[in-house]
Amino acid sequence: MNTLSSYKHDYxxxxxxxxxxxxxxxxxxxKEELLERCAGGFTQNNTESLNQLIWKITSKILPAGSxxxxxAAFVAAGTFNEGVLDLLLFMHGMDLMLARNSHEYA
Structure with a gap:
């Protein structure tokens, strides 16, 4: 029989x-129902999206310490949850001068 259940490896x-x-x-x-959900290509969940955002912020050229x-995780979580407007809050918390362009960008 040529079925998956009857196949045996030699090792x-x-x-x-x-x-x-x-x-x-x-x-x-x-399982078929899971594979059907992936057929549209929408397989990235929120955790994967957040993880990707963290590593976009963290340098890949220079070694990054913990x-x-x-x-990067704090900034990514804020951006992920609140959008780029949250970046203004981070910059304000660091006492950076925010110009009009910053607010227009956010």
């Missing part, structure tokens, strides 16, 4: 403990 690609741990996850992720990533 053990993963230790049995690992295989038994990830098999239920694989089966859950390959404090820089923490600040």
């Amino acid at each position: 053990g690609p993963l230790p049995s403990e690992v295989s038994s741990a990830i098999k239920p996850i694989y089966e859950e992720l390959s 404090k820089i990533v923490e600040i």
